Amino acid sequence: xxxxxxxxQDHQECEMTRNQCGLVETxxxxxxxxxxxxxxxxxxxxxxxxxxxxxxxxxxxxLYPPPPSLDHVEERDLNLASPSKGSPAKTKHQxxxxxxxxxxxxxxxxxxxxxxxxxxxTPTSLFQALPQPRRxxxxxxxxxxxxxxxxxxxxxxxxxxxxxxxxxxxxxxRIKISQPSLLLGKKKRGKLxxxxxxxxxxxxxxxxxxxxxxxxxxxxxxxxxxxxxxxxLTSGDGSVRHSSLLLLQIPPTxxxxxxxxxxxxxxxxxxxxxxxxxxQRRQLGLELMALLIGVCLTAEFDFNMFLEQVTSRLHSxxxxxxxxxxxxxxxxxxxxxxKLALCRKFLSDELGGRNPSSRRPxxxxxxxxxxxxxxxxxxxxxxxxxxxxxxxxxxASKISMPPTGDIVHLLTGSNxxxxxxxxxxxxxxxxSYAYLQQIAERRDVEWQKIATDGRLENHVNSVFGGESYAxxxxxxIISLVRIWAMN
Numbered sequence: 114x115x116x117x118x119x120x121x122q123d124h125q126e127c128e129m130t131r132n133q134c135g136l137v138e139t140x141x142x143x144x145x146x147x148x149x150x151x152x153x154x155x156x157x158x159x160x161x162x163x164x165x166x167x168x169x170x171x172x173x174x175x176l177y178p179p180p181p182s183l184d185h186v187e188e189r190d191l192n193l194a195s196p197s198k199g200s201p202a203k204t205k206h207q208x209x210x211x212x213x214x215x216x217x218x219x220x221x222x223x224x225x226x227x228x229x230x231x232x233x234x235t236p237t238s239l240f241q242a243l244p245q246p247r248r249x250x251x252x253x254x255x256x257x258x259x260x261x262x263x264x265x266x267x268x269x270x271x272x273x274x275x276x277x278x279x280x281x282x283x284x285x286x287r288i289k290i291s292q293p294s295l296l297l298g299k300k301k302r303g304k305l306x307x308x309x310x311x312x313x314x315x316x317x318x319x320x321x322x323x324x325x326x327x328x329x330x331x332x333x334x335x336x337x338x339x340x341x342x343x344x345x346l347t348s349g350d351g352s353v354r355h356s357s358l359l360l361l362q363i364p365p366t367x368x369x370x371x372x373x374x375x376x377x378x379x380x381x382x383x384x385x386x387x388x389x390x391x392x393q394r395r396q397l398g399l400e401l402m403a404l405l406i407g408v409c410l411t412a413e414f415d416f417n418m419f420l421e422q423v424t425s426r427l428h429s430x431x432x433x434x435x436x437x438x439x440x441x442x443x444x445x446x447x448x449x450x451x452k453l454a455l456c457r458k459f460l461s462d463e464l465g466g467r468n469p470s471s472r473r474p475x476x477x478x479x480x481x482x483x484x485x486x487x488x489x490x491x492x493x494x495x496x497x498x499x500x501x502x503x504x505x506x507x508x509a510s511k512i513s514m515p516p517t518g519d520i521v522h523l524l525t526g527s528n529x530x531x532x533x534x535x536x537x538x539x540x541x542x543x544x545s546y547a548y549l550q551q552i553a554e555r556r557d558v559e560w561q562k563i564a565t566d567g568r569l570e571n572h573v574n575s576v577f578g579g580e581s582y583a584x585x586x587x588x589x590i591i592s593l594v595r596i597w598a599m600n
Contacts (some may be wrong), residue, residue, distance in 0.1 A: 134164055134510040137149045147218060147219050147222055147321075155227070166264060168227075169270050171223045171226060171227055173266060175227055176328070177328075179220070181465050214288040215263070224335070228335055236340070242270070243276045244275050245271070246361070253408075263409060266285075266288075277381075282325075282327070284456045325382055334397060337397060354407050355408050363379075375417055377422060379405055382401060383405070383438075384434065399441035401440070403442070406448055406451045421544065427538075432532070435537050447546045453515075453546060456539075461523065514549060517557045524576060525540055525572055539588075540577075543573075543593075551597075561578065564594060572597070
C-alpha cells in the first residue's frame with residue numbers, strides 16, 4: 114500500500130489486473146463488503162488505478178443510508194424461522210432473510226478508502242466513476258456484468274445529473290427486507306432480486322430533503338479533496354487556478370455552445386454547509402466555494418450569472434450566514450477580487466431596491482443570459498476540448514478594480530434603511546479593497562489620501578456608529594484604517 118501523493122500530473126497508472134479485481138468483486142458478490150474493501154485497500158497503489166465500477170460501488174456503499182434507529186436489525190443478518198413453529202418441510206424451504214444491504218461499518222470503511230484513494234491516485238482516474246453531465250457518449254467502456262447487488266444498484270450514480278445529486282438526502286434508497294418465504298432458497302451467489310424503498314421517514318413526506326445527507330459529509334469531503342488535488346495538478350502555469358474536472362461537473366448548455374452557468378446545485382451545498390453548527394462543515398463549504406471561484410473565472414463560464422446566483426442567496430440569508438460566508442474567502446488575488454465584485458453587486462442591489470429575497474435565477478431563464486450578451490465573442494465555438502485543456506484561457510479580467518470613489522459611494526450610500534447584513538457586506542467591502550490595494554503594483558492615489566487625511570475614518574464612523582450592534586465592527590475598522598494610512 115502506498116499512502117503518499119502521486120507527485121506528477123502525467124504519472125501513468127496501469128489498470129488493475131483481472132485477478133486483482135476478481136478478489137474484490139467476489140467479496141462484494143457474497144455481501145462481504147468490509148472484506149472486499151479491506152482487499153481493495155491492500156491493492157491501493159499509485160501505480161494501479163482502481164476500476165471505475167469498483168469506485169462507483171465504493172461510492173454507493175459510502176452513501177448507503179444507515180438504519181433509521183440504532184436498534185434496527187441489519188438487513189443482511191440471517192433470520193432463520195423458529196424451529197418451534199411450522200413443519201420441518203417448511204423450515205427447510207425458508208431461506209435466510211438476505212438483501213445484501215451494506216452495514217454502517219461497511220459504509221464507514223468505504224468512506225475511509227475513498228479518501229485514501231484521492232491521496233494516492235490521480236483525480237482523473239477516480240473522476241470517471243462520477244456522473245458525467247450530458248457526456249454519456251464519452252464514458253469509457255466497462256466490462257462489468259453487474260453480477261453483484263451493489264454493482265447493479267450503484268448504476269444510479271452513473272445516471273445522476275451531476276456529482277452533487279448523489280449527496281442529496283434520499284438519493285440512494287434503503288433495500289427492503291425480502292420475506293424469507295419469497296426467496297425459497299433459490300439464491301445464486303450475490304444474485305438476488307432486490308426491492309428498494311423510498312427514503313421517507315415518518316412525518317417527512319412534505320419536507321424538503323437536505324442537499325447533503327447526514328451520512329454523506331465524508332463523501333462531500335472526498336469530492337472537495339478530489340477537485341482540490343486536480344486544481345493543484347492542472348494550474349501550475351501562473352494563471353488563475355481552477356479544477357478542469359470541477360468545470361466538467363457544471364452542465365454545458367443544451368446546444369453545446371455558449372458558456373456554462375448551471376451552478377445552483379453546488380451553491381446550494383455551499384450555503385447549506387455554512388449554515389451548519391460544526392466548524393468542519395462550514396469550512397468544507399468555504400473550500401468548495403473557493404473551487405467554484407476558480408472555475409467561474411475561466412473563459413468557459415458565465416461569470417455574471419454566477420455572481421447573480423451567489424448574490425441572490427446572500428440577500429435571503431441570515432446575518433450569521435452572511436458573516437460566515439463573507440469572512441471565509443481565501444486571501445488570494447482572485448478570491449478577493451471575486452469577493453469585491455460580490456460586495457459591489459449586493460450593495461448596488463440594495464441601493465437600487467433590487468433585492469427581493471425570493472429572487473433566485475432558475476435554469477429555465479435562458480432569455481436572461483441571451484439579453485446580457487456577456488463576452489459574445491467567446492460564446493461561440495466553445496467545445497469540451499477547451500475545458501479539458503489545462504492551458505485554457507482565463508478571464509480574470511471579468512473583474513476589474515473599481516476606483517476609490519465607487520467604493521466610497523457604496524460604503525456611504527443608503528436607500529433609507531440599514532441592516533446587520535448590509536453593514537457586514539460594507540465591512541467586507543472595505544477589507545477586500547484594502548487588501549487588493551496593498552498587493553497592487555500601482556495603488557489608487559485617492560485611496561491613500563482618504564486613509565491618511567481622516568475622511569475614510571469619518572465615513573466609517575458615520576456608517577457604523579449609529580447602530581449599537583455595529584460598534585465593535587466600527588472599532589475594528591477604524592483601527593485597521595489607521596494601519597492602512599501608515600502603509
